[in-house]
Amino acid sequence: MPESIPPAGDLSEVLTQTLKSRTFLIQRLSDVVCWPATRVPAHERELAADVLVGLLRTASLDLRERCATRLALIVDAPKMLLRYLARDDISVAQPLLENSPAFDESDLIATIRGGVRAHWLAIANRRHVPALVCEALIGTGEMTVIQTLLRNTGAKLSYGAVESAVAQSREAVQLTALIARRSETSPAQALTMFWWSEHEIRIHILRRFAVDRAVLCEELGDLFKMAATEDWADADTRKAIALLERRQRNRAAAARSPFGSLENAISAGAHGIDRQLIDEISYLSGIRPQTGVKIMSDRGGEGMAVLCKATGLKRDSLRGLWTGLRRPIQDAEDQTTPFGRVQYVYDLLSTAKAQTVLRYWNWSLSSGLSAGELETLDPDDGELEFLPARRAAALVFGRRN
Template identity: 30%
Template sequence: MASIGLMGEQGVSAEAVPSLHERDLLLRRLADLAVLPPGRVTPQERALVDMVMATAVSRLDVAQRCRIAERVAQLPEGPRELTLALARDTIEVAAPVLAEAANIQGSDLVEIVRVTSMDHRLAVASRKILPPAAIDALIEYGNTDVLRRMLENRSIEISSRSMEVLVRRSASEPELHAPLLERPELNQRLALLMFWWVSSGTLRVEILNRHAVERRMMHIAIADVLEGGLAASGADEALRVALSLVHPPATIAKPQLTRLVNLATLGQREEFVMELAREARLRPETALRIVSDFGGEPLAVLAKALGLSRQEFGDLIVAVAELRSGYVPAKSDIERITAVFDAISTDRADLVLHLWDWSISGEAQFPLPAEE
């Protein structure tokens, strides 16, 4: 039979052991057969060659396996068993197959992610097509570098459930914050949940700018049915929290603001939080999170949502400092959070406030990590 000669037979040393030379020559010839287009050999013969080469390819040296892997990776209908054998090989061999081979199925990718190295997972994370099961496997077995690579892969689509897991995981892996914020699948609820643990004030402002919206048309459309619908919701707490996202802002009365400031100044933390939650239509847990946050941006959002003036916001900052054992923000911090107060509208601030309430309400199922 004439040589097919696709893989080439160069580089065999004249001093090589004859038996090894002949073995490698045989394997390269079989590899040539394995990568031929399907029409050149019968399906049965192709399957047989594939099965043999999947077992035998590991006997070739790394350089030869790399050459085979590069060719297999480019085939639209490559030999399945050989492809999987190369995908599980050392990363030098496996990389092109993992990144490009089209005939690796989702279940195969899951198994590869589960049993191979972190370098293999990085290569999988770069694939142009990643089924949901493979994404879930990367989340389960991958480290921060793998997840970043996957998040930066714009050719894949990440499910809502997987985004939820990634956002919650980012509470302890700050390297995920920036790539998560760039994902189109990141919705308002998850973005404003992530707000609480992003690593810088700049990212917090970015979240507010991107995910706080005006609700003018919504308020016009539901104005005549809102109160009746809310009243009919009764004791359905989950529905109440969801409908709070469409409720117009409620400005706090001046006497009640004075009472709040007095409670905080006197150090009556529990009473202050409960009153604040009532005025802002929030759960006490959310109000406590806002008061306890040393960044200050949440307090600026709450103050704007309640319709406070700049001066009233300044008074509230001083009063809340009393609840933090006298901690008073530095001048630069006050300027920073005042800029947040100035930049956000009352309606957008109110939406953010209640998106926080909605997102935080799920933390009994997904608790935040303990502070260090």
Template identity: 30%
Template sequence: MGALDKGYKADELIRLAANKSVSARNELVENITDLFLSPGGRLNEHERALMNDILSKLILNVEHHVRKELARRLAESVDLSGELVSMLANDKIDVARPLLEKNPLLHDAQLIEVIRNRTDAHRLAIAVREFVSADVSDELIEHGNEDVVEALINNGSAEISEASLEYLVAESKSFDRFQEPLLGRQDLPPALAYRMYWWVSAALRRRIVKEFDVDETLLDDAIEMATKHSLQQTGEEDGVMDKALKLARKLDEEDRLNATFILQSMRQEKVNLAVAGLSQMAGLNVKIVWRAFRERTGESLAVIAKSIGLSKEEFTSLFLLVMQTRSGGKARATSLLKSILTMYNDIKAANAKAAVRHWQRDLGYQDALTDMKEAI
């Protein structure tokens, strides 16, 4: 015999069902919930189907706080019908969250429906479920905001397809917050980790080398191939810069390209010529030299200058002229200048050249702080 056959609350349930008031319906839902949860009131299959049917019909007509409490109490129940679970999962987030996070009855199709039609708060609750399939992950990545995607990446039990991981690795170049959790995933292919090498922070780059157990020479080769594959080839040598580069090459061929030319170009406010000259002397892409000019700390510029043999005095003049160009006024000796000159003294020429060789391999050098630090 089941709970209802024994007359367990049967009269009370009938009375409440006949009463159409909001308070009676709220009480009816609470009583039916008690039947689901009470150890002494276990329902047989027929009674469970009946209770699910009653709840499904009443649930949208009861007070919000009742639905919220019902969802909280039944969050992990496996006795609920698919229809009832789906209704609660599509409710307002404070009702839906417990089921979206914990209920095992929610199938991929139901979760995907919620992802496509509800809010980012709903998607976030799904992203932290104990298990998330690859299909559900794909939908979360497509429809969710950054918080949702980051939570998904941090969920080690979530399945993420290799195609989605490849997409997320590419996105991590723009969204720093994705980088560390991606590198912490057990399912991240080494090839994708290598691709991240240049644009992640120095600490994460060291982690790639350490945790993915790869020879650094092989890593450089993998990075170079990935870079050549992913970077779009653009015609950078046009207009003013094209002419500046041609002049720098001509002067280099005539053995007249030197620090004097670079400094004179800066003093005459011919910054393109100075950039082109440094690019030619260091064998670097002009984009890298431009980035070094824009970098406030001057570390990249110091490494480049050391690699081509500029004296401390020549580098000091170059650094001050670059600062002046950035500020639009006269550059002053500051604590920054003092620190960068101390660094310049400490940089070993051989290490600076090694760092520049890395930069020659990849335009995405801008985050390669490890090479700068190793040059000291």
């Protein structure tokens, strides 16, 4: 046996010493990295961090966990070491991702792109989550992560993040309650999400987002006369003003209708309301047929309560509309039955607030769109970003995955 090769017993002792020295070296370097700037120059600290990263690659899980736990308390932790440990096993990365103040937005976004669900979840649990990081987390499409983020009051959701969450809630209705309660959610987003939300969430949306348009109507009231003198020549102006008009029913449609009034049209459907009569009721209500069909075919039926309240119809007409559409009535006063819930919505809303909701739906679901166009709209079309009415229609009517 060559003299350069130590005996087996000596090899074991050398290995033990090597592992011990590695452990001490990692611990000492961790100390240096965690020292304040007053004790160690920045360039030496960065050098120590670079060496430490090389050692941690083959270090035990316990050593990596201890290093990460200490580093989580450091405000100006070296970036490369921070990013490296942030992508380690979740037991190593979690204290950093949840608590470290040294991460900036780019660090967290890079970790999201290179991480997995456990890492995303840890970031979603941070005390403060910046807007761009929220967008990246919601963009993962991971429901557990999105739900955690939406529950986090320290998360700052951007408009784009809420838009993405609303779009995903079409297939994941468990998100609707969380989105509806976020302060960043806009009335337009909530009233669009209404269509695939459960009854309790619909009630919350109507309570919070059904508002009066008194200020807008007062400020823009003189424009109605101005547009009328121009014979409503500008289509975009006509559509915008229609959203703000106080009078809901269409008097011109009533004058042309064989029924003469909205009440008579509903009474005529006592034995069944067909598509032609739905169109007539829609015109008399001041909305387009696409909107009327959506309201009357909706599974929950709460939209019918909004329609009846906005147009000044009485409870009897609401009941007549309900039965004319072949929907059964059990106990009208029992809010656990479909009609009982619809009647509760009717009583909940004032006429002015119901008009705001109905006019928004009509503007967003049918403004400038034909029935054929509604079927081809794609919510993921980037060109719809600054076309709110078309985007809302795409979410409600467009194709799903």
